[in-house]
Amino acid sequence: MTSSAVPYNLNEIGKFFLLSGVWLGIIFGAVWAACWAVGMLVPQLILNAYPNDPCALNVANAIRLLTPLVGVMVFIPINAMYMVLAERRGLALFTVRKGPNRVGPDGFLQTAADAVKLLFKENINPHGGDVLMFTLAPIIFFAPSVFGAIPLLAAVTSNHDLFKIVNLPTGIFYVLAMSSIPVVGIVMGGWASNNKYSLVGGLRSAAQAISYEIPLVLAIITTCFLVGSLDVVNIAQMQKGTDNLASFGFLNWNFFGAGAIPHYLDLLMQGKLEGAQVVTSAFWSLALAFCCILLCGIYLTGACAEINRIPFDLPEAESELVSGYNTEYSGIRFAIFFLAEFTNLFIVSTVAVVMWFGGGATPFPGFLDANTFASIATPFNQALAQAGLPPLMDGQTMSGAFWAIFKTYALVYFAILVRGTLPRFRIDQLLDFGWKKLIPLSLILLLAVTYIRELV
Amino acid sequence: MFALVGRSIESLYQVARGLKTVFKHTVRPPITKNFPDDMPDLPGHFRGRLALAVNPQTSEHLCISCLQCERVCPDKCIQITSHKSPETNKPELIEFKIDHGLCMFCGLCTEVCPTSCIINTNDFEMADYTRESLVYDLKRLTLSQDESAHYFAKKELPMPKPKPPKPAAKPAAPAAAAKPAEDKPEAKPEVKAEAKPQDLPAAPAPESPKKEEQ
Numbered sequence: 227m228t229s230s231a232v233p234y235n236l237n238e239i240g241k242f243f244l245l246s247g248v249w250l251g252i253i254f255g256a257v258w259a260a261c262w263a264v265g266m267l268v269p270q271l272i273l274n275a276y277p278n279d280p281c282a283l284n285v286a287n288a289i290r291l292l293t294p295l296v297g298v299m300v301f302i303p304i305n306a307m308y309m310v311l312a313e314r315r316g317l318a319l320f321t322v323r324k325g326p327n328r329v330g331p332d333g334f335l336q337t338a339a340d341a342v343k344l345l346f347k348e349n350i351n352p353h354g355g356d357v358l359m360f361t362l363a364p365i366i367f368f369a370p371s372v373f374g375a376i377p378l379l380a381a382v383t384s385n386h387d388l389f390k391i392v393n394l395p396t397g398i399f400y401v402l403a404m405s406s407i408p409v410v411g412i413v414m415g416g417w418a419s420n421n422k423y424s425l426v427g428g429l430r431s432a433a434q435a436i437s438y439e440i441p442l443v444l445a446i447i448t449t450c451f452l453v454g455s456l457d458v459v460n461i462a463q464m465q466k467g468t469d470n471l472a473s474f475g476f477l478n479w480n481f482f483g484a485g486a487i488p489h490y491l492d493l494l495m496q497g498k499l500e501g502a503q504v505v506t507s508a509f510w511s512l513a514l515a516f517c518c519i520l521l522c523g524i525y526l527t528g529a530c531a532e533i534n535r536i537p538f539d540l541p542e543a544e545s546e547l548v549s550g551y552n553t554e555y556s557g558i559r560f561a562i563f564f565l566a567e568f569t570n571l572f573i574v575s576t577v578a579v580v581m582w583f584g585g586g587a588t589p590f591p592g593f594l595d596a597n598t599f600a601s602i603a604t605p606f607n608q609a610l611a612q613a614g615l616p617p618l619m620d621g622q623t624m625s626g627a628f629w630a631i632f633k634t635y636a637l638v639y640f641a642i643l644v645r646g647t648l649p650r651f652r653i654d655q656l657l658d659f660g661w662k663k664l665i666p667l668s669l670i671l672l673l674a675v676t677y678i679r680e681l682v
Numbered sequence: 683m684f685a686l687v688g689r690s691i692e693s694l695y696q697v698a699r700g701l702k703t704v705f706k707h708t709v710r711p712p713i714t715k716n717f718p719d720d721m722p723d724l725p726g727h728f729r730g731r732l733a734l735a736v737n738p739q740t741s742e743h744l745c746i747s748c749l750q751c752e753r754v755c756p757d758k759c760i761q762i763t764s765h766k767s768p769e770t771n772k773p774e775l776i777e778f779k780i781d782h783g784l785c786m787f788c789g790l791c792t793e794v795c796p797t798s799c800i801i802n803t804n805d806f807e808m809a810d811y812t813r814e815s816l817v818y819d820l821k822r823l824t825l826s827q828d829e830s831a832h833y834f835a836k837k838e839l840p841m842p843k844p845k846p847p848k849p850a851a852k853p854a855a856p857a858a859a860a861k862p863a864e865d866k867p868e869a870k871p872e873v874k875a876e877a878k879p880q881d882l883p884a885a886p887a888p889e890s891p892k893k894e895e896q
Contacts, residue, residue, distance in 0.1 A: 239709075320708060322712050323714050647697075648700065663690070
């Protein structure tokens with residue numbers, strides 16, 4: 227064995243981290259550069275060229291408003307390429323294999339090569355299929371994930387000026403509404419393929435999405451209820467921990483009862499609780515935290531089903547339905563389905579991060595926070611300022627984006643681990659689990675949280 | 683109700699156990715071999731591509747045209763052409779063809795071969811573009827002296843004794859006299875008797891003694 231010199235497979239793990247680091251650097255850099263160019267550089271150049279011209283001001287503002295869209299459009303393809311590679315390498319680690327390691331140095335370019343290959347493949351229309359619907363299906367599947375991601379941008383960049391525009395007062399509702407559209411695309415694709423397996427896959431997807439949408443939305447609503455806001459930026463910022471015990475770092479996340487535990491600890495330390503109150507208050511705080519952890523679990527389960535990830539990938543069960551709704555797809559239309567699948571995984575993870583894991587907040591106060599990033603950013607900004615260019619980054623936004631991406635990928639890796647572990651559900655077990663277990667549980671939690679939050 | 687709670691806790695525990703088990707596999711070194719770079723270390727009795735060995739010491743061809751392999755082959759993928767040598771009065775190999783597209787690598791031919799001439803090599807990369815190119819002729823089948831030595835050592839086969847020098851066997855009588863004294867593999871005389879219907883006159887045209895249907 228080649229790696230016998232290095233114990234415990236550090237070789238392969240190291241390669242995996244190196245690969246992740248390089249790819250994430252590429253993603254981060256590309257998106258950052260694109261946003262900076264569109265949001266700051268181009269408007270400034272226009273304003274410099276035509277000072278005091280109201281028309282130029284309008285044009286500059288219009289271009290600035292495009293920043294979120296450009297950011298998302300740059301982000302999605304590169305991110306999907308990385309996620310496919312990370313999934314394959316991660317699964318290889320879990321199954322004691324090596325994964326793709328041929329294309330480019332150590333397989334770094336495997337998915338780039340795959341993407342190029344897919345784009346150049348022939349677009350085949352199935353015989354007897356509905357060509358218009360067949361073509362529209364991947365677009366309808368993909369587009370909502372682009373639009374759905376946009377309000378989250380404001381949440382993960384600490385409401386940066388350039389992304390303020392995409393923040394809605396009811397942001398989370400918008401995201402949820404968008405995330406339920408893709409199922410229409412799947413059913414359309416299944417129907418238009420003129421293939422019974424695809425149709426069964428599409429219909430299964432509809433049944434599954436309807437069943438699992440309810441616990442998912444109930445879990446999010448319960449959390450919104452607890453926090454008292456539907457605004458994703460608000461929700462993310464409320465979870466921002468401080469170094470004071472009443473809202474200490476990660477304990478302030480919604481995952482641990484929306485600040486119930488640090489609040490209790492604070493009261494306990496200050497000696498404001500007396501007698502039986504010490505016990506009852508602790509009990510209710512823990513109960514609320516427990517409810518929130520369950521809610522997060524319900525959300526992750528429902529999200530897994532919503533985006534057809536492995537334990538719930540019945541719409542594309544390879545062994546039963548060949549590949550379900552995308553059996554007949556090839557070329558760029560298949561590529562779009564593929565892209566959307568991974569983008570959806572990223573988006574549901576981002577929603578979970580914003581709702582339960584503190585958005586862009588650092589888990590430990592003072593650890594890689596805004597100040598650290600500001601000190602990194604200062605030399606760059608000074609250099610750019612000397613060249614007469616707008617500042618490249620500010621610490622607040624960078625810290626937010628860094629932690630949001632870090633946490634999101636932690637959840638994505640968890641999804642990969644789940645994929646490597648759990649077998650696929652049977653369709654009756656799936657519906658049984660959704661309707662008889664998750665929905666009652668989420669309703670009970672809604673009721674429980676309503677009362678407990680008054681008692682804490 | 684309590685049974686349900688208990689069951690869900692139990693199932694959550696089991697799922698967590700599964701996740702833990704899978705996660706622990708992360709630290710195990712991969713069992714993957716980088717195939718074209720690291721060739722697998724195959725055992726000597728691996729049944730790969732068939733080949734004809736030569737004597738590792740003298741580089742004589744070991745085949746004595748006994749046709750045992752051709753007869754035993756269940757797929758009938760071996761085709762031997764031989765004729766009776768005018769000089770030694772023994773069968774002499776002209777052409778040896780194996781259709782590897784038909785072969786099922788059962789290894790029966792290697793078992794019956796009295797001189798350990800036909801052997802299974804460790805080569806398994808035989809993919810080709812046409813069926814015709816899967817039919818290996820004598821030239822492609824015959825191993826070099828070094829390769830033969832390698833496989834004889836790896837398979838722990840007994841080293842074949844060298845054939846008697848040909849000039850000595852030229853006259854008919856000395857050849858007949860030398861025959862019992864020869865240290866040829868024992869199978870050879872009896873095979874000859876069996877395989878050769880004795881009705882073939884010495885030194886005919888090479889085609890005529892073609893024994894295709896035994």
